[in-house]
Amino acid sequence: MSSAIINNDRELINLLHQGKEEALSLIYKKYWQMMYLAAYNLVQDKEVCEDIVQDIFVKLWNKRDSINISISLKSYLYTSTIYKVYDFFRKNKKMIKVELLDDFNEKIQSFTPETKLLHDELVQHVDSIIEQLPEKCKVVFKLSREQELSNKEIAEKLQISQRTVEGHITKALSILRGSIGVSLSLEFILFLIKMKNN
Numbered sequence: 001m002s003s004a005i006i007n008n009d010r011e012l013i014n015l016l017h018q019g020k021e022e023a024l025s026l027i028y029k030k031y032w033q034m035m036y037l038a039a040y041n042l043v044q045d046k047e048v049c050e051d052i053v054q055d056i057f058v059k060l061w062n063k064r065d066s067i068n069i070s071i072s073l074k075s076y077l078y079t080s081t082i083y084k085v086y087d088f089f090r091k092n093k094k095m096i097k098v099e100l101l102d103d104f105n106e107k108i109q110s111f112t113p114e115t116k117l118l119h120d121e122l123v124q125h126v127d128s129i130i131e132q133l134p135e136k137c138k139v140v141f142k143l144s145r146e147q148e149l150s151n152k153e154i155a156e157k158l159q160i161s162q163r164t165v166e167g168h169i170t171k172a173l174s175i176l177r178g179s180i181g182v183s184l185s186l187e188f189i190l191f192l193i194k195m196k197n198n
Helices: 009-017 021-043 046-062 073-091 100-110 113-131 135-145 151-158 162-180 186-196
Strands: none
Touching: 009 021, 009 073, 021 046, 021 073, 046 073, 073 113, 113 135, 113 162, 135 151, 135 162, 151 162
């Protein structure tokens, strides 16, 4: 396989599904610097950032048979990087001198024009998935996450049971989780939605 033949990310993903190691190598060469810089802007620790990027590529290879990337490859890798940083901070709160989530969104967006575009693409993707939810599911989800109503308040407002409200919210989060293609925690998905509303 010649790297000159491979002219787009979709082809690289297809070759990755086929277990072609060169595809992983080409993806790495194409995107590792963007991923490293995105992580470094937030963590500012060389070793941690290298570990984050390496871990993403190891998982990409290990899950090559089943991986389903529904956004652009660049956005997928960017999202994976930001999520890994978010997860690192969440698990290592004692190591953080400045509270992460206070300015996490601003730091994500302010690094480079490319990072701002990737951030915007991710937030727009989340927004478009919410808009495509089944109508009642979308209404319940927006009341819950955007207007911050309790399940009881939503049930009373829509004249449905609290169990139905919970079912709609669970369904919406499941769809959002599957739509991004990265194994994100529900906590991080809710963080993305919060970013959308800022």
